[in-house]
Amino acid sequence: xxxxxxxxxxxxxxxxxxxxxxxxxxxxxxxxxxxxxxxxxxxxxxxxxxxxxxxxxxxxxxxxxxxxxxxxxxxxxxxxxxxxxxxxxxxxxxxxxxxxxxxxxxxxxxxxxxxxx
Numbered sequence: 001x002x003x004x005x006x007x008x009x010x011x012x013x014x015x016x017x018x019x020x021x022x023x024x025x026x027x028x029x030x031x032x033x034x035x036x037x038x039x040x041x042x043x044x045x046x047x048x049x050x051x052x053x054x055x056x057x058x059x060x061x062x063x064x065x066x067x068x069x070x071x072x073x074x075x076x077x078x079x080x081x082x083x084x085x086x087x088x089x090x091x092x093x094x095x096x097x098x099x100x101x102x103x104x105x106x107x108x109x110x111x112x113x114x115x116x117x
Contacts, residue, residue: 039091
């Protein structure tokens with residue numbers, strides 16, 4: 001195996017491990033946070049911070065974000081639906097369900113989509 005292939009493989013392994021660690025810990029973090037903060041406030045704050053960081057990164061790296069009014073409305077509506085219909089409901093449900101079960105239910109949604117189709 002060449003050095004470039006080894007480096008590529010290592011990067012893939014690190015990226016995969018980070019996805020597991022960060023995505024997996026999200027549900028535990030939500031469970032801990034909803035003990036003290038209302039679910040909608042916690043989810044909104046989380047997305048506000050994440051969006052601000054991503055926009056700051058784009059500004060620092062010189063990337064421009066150009067959206068037409070139509071695209072902005074489309075992306076905005078999808079964002080609102082995902083935030084309220086997806087994340088806030090998961091945050092609310094974790095007040096009553098274990099974080100591992102919530103993560104498992106969210107993880108099998110793509111399987112259900114395939115089965116329903």
